[in-house]
Amino acid sequence: MNYITTTDLRTKSSQLVASLQSGMEISLxxxxxxxxxxxxVQKSAKPLTQxxxxxxxxxxxxxxxxxxxxxEREKIYRKHLMEKYGKSxx
Numbered sequence: 001m002n003y004i005t006t007t008d009l010r011t012k013s014s015q016l017v018a019s020l021q022s023g024m025e026i027s028l029x030x031x032x033x034x035x036x037x038x039x040x041v042q043k044s045a046k047p048l049t050q051x052x053x054x055x056x057x058x059x060x061x062x063x064x065x066x067x068x069x070x071x072e073r074e075k076i077y078r079k080h081l082m083e084k085y086g087k088s089x090x
Contacts, residue, residue: 003027004038 004016004026019026020040028036068076 003029003034006030 002024004012006028009016016026016038020038023040025040026038027034028038
């Protein structure tokens with residue numbers, strides 16, 4: 001199945017799904033013109049494993065960023081809002 005018309009979308013949906021699962025790209029035709037291409041979704045990245053978590057932890061330690069409490073974070077954010085929007089913010 002290389003193409004499908006807009007009227008065939010309802011009747012040939014099972015064939016469309018099968019074609020997409022096999023990795024084919026299908027052209028969508030409307031009134032004798034190609035209006036788009038239907039492509040299968042690309043495979044997502046591998047899920048995060050324990051080794052990946054350990055690597056991220058090592059990288060975070062290497063950056064040695066300062067620890068900020070929620071109160072300090074809120075204070076910095078409020079200051080940023082005041083500089084950007086002024087006092088009229090409620």
